[in-house]
Amino acid sequence: MQPMITTHGLHMPKLGLGTxxxxxxxxxxxxxxxxxxxxxxIDTAQMYENEGAVGEALADTSVARADIHVTTKVWxxxxxxxxxxxxxxxxxKLLKLxxxxxxxxxxxSPTMNLPESLGTLVxxxxxxxxxxxxxxxxxxxxxxxxxxxVQAPIVxxxxxxxxxxxxxxxxxYARSKQIAVTAYCPLARGLLGDHGxxxxxxxKHGCSPQQVALKWLLDQExxxxxxxxxxxxxxxxxxxxxxxxxxxxxxxxxxGLAKDHRVVxxxxxxxxxx
Ligand SMILES: NC(=O)c1ccc[n+]([C@@H]2O[C@H](COP(=O)([O-])OP(=O)(O)OC[C@H]3O[C@@H](n4cnc5c(N)ncnc54)[C@H](OP(=O)(O)O)[C@@H]3O)[C@@H](O)[C@H]2O)c1
Numbered sequence: 001m002q003p004m005i006t007t008h009g010l011h012m013p014k015l016g017l018g019t020x021x022x023x024x025x026x027x028x029x030x031x032x033x034x035x036x037x038x039x040x041x042i043d044t045a046q047m048y049e050n051e052g053a054v055g056e057a058l059a060d061t062s063v064a065r066a067d068i069h070v071t072t073k074v075w076x077x078x079x080x081x082x083x084x085x086x087x088x089x090x091x092x093k094l095l096k097l098x099x100x101x102x103x104x105x106x107x108x109s110p111t112m113n114l115p116e117s118l119g120t121l122v123x124x125x126x127x128x129x130x131x132x133x134x135x136x137x138x139x140x141x142x143x144x145x146x147x148x149x150v151q152a153p154i155v156x157x158x159x160x161x162x163x164x165x166x167x168x169x170x171x172x173y174a175r176s177k178q179i180a181v182t183a184y185c186p187l188a189r190g191l192l193g194d195h196g197x198x199x200x201x202x203x204k205h206g207c208s209p210q211q212v213a214l215k216w217l218l219d220q221e222x223x224x225x226x227x228x229x230x231x232x233x234x235x236x237x238x239x240x241x242x243x244x245x246x247x248x249x250x251x252x253x254x255x256g257l258a259k260d261h262r263v264v265x266x267x268x269x270x271x272x273x274x
């Protein structure tokens with residue numbers, strides 16, 4: 001059994017497969033191969049334009065639907081009740097599913113009416129179209145608003161998090177409310193290959209820097225990670241990383257690294273992170 005995060009009704013494998021920039025047959029094949037390898041958590045989004053390709057793999061696999069966790073997300077332009085409902089219906093149709101396991105607001109928007117958007121998520125949950133609801137790219141101030149003012153039952157915040165980016169504030173708040181954190185760009189988008197300190201830890205354990213970076217996340221309480229891996233070799237490496245045993249001296253070195261490298265900060269709609 002894979003390590004899971006279980007909280008507020010969420011039961012999600014800590015290691016998932018990210019699918020951004022995977023399209024068509026390459027995406028279907030990659031998701032199908034990952035499921036055959038043992039992955040049981042797939043991350044997609046309306047904006048990725050690959051829900052149809054992911055859906056093909058989900059339809060073809062022999063793995064039971066109940067054993068797979070599927071997350072998808074509604075884009076920030078579709079946060080009115082009508083648009084969100086349309087997006088959900090379209091996502092389910094493309095994914096060939098009756099429900100998803102987790103439905104997230106992909107990015108906050110300055111024009112959104114947060115209580116209304118979260119209220120719509122709650123309705124979709126009550127109707128059984130998604131088992132759980134959550135957010136993505138929400139800094140602490142917005143999380144607080146969602147949880148304390150709106151009292152929305154969000155179970156997860158998906159944020160950029162990796163060895164080169166600190167997320168203590170979001171993590172502390174999420175943990176105080178037993179909200180899971182899913183780390184996106186867990187490999188800093190593959191940029192870790194020539195990272196000196198991480199490479200030294202990797203040499204010590206006879207593994208790759210990416211495996212070290214991934215296991216560092218997976219070892220953390222309440223944290224899941226969704227590396228995107230199209231190639232079989234990287235899917236396998238990430239799966240095998242679950243067995244790696246990092247020690248306190250490794251964690252000390254990683255804690256001492258600069259933590260200000262944000263990979264995803266889209267011009268025009270990035271939010272104030274602090
Ligand atoms: N919520 C959001 O706003 C948001 C934003 C960004 C991403 N995400 C989600 O998070 C997922 C992951 O983030 P990401 O795709 O941006 O970056 P990432 O997972 O940090 O990095 C992906 C890159 O690393 C490579 N890779 C994977 N495993 C490797 C390994 N073991 N060794 C060496 N290279 C490896 C991949 O190569 P190959 O594919 O060629 O194998 C790919 O080029 C996305 O796919 C998406 O599902 C969410």
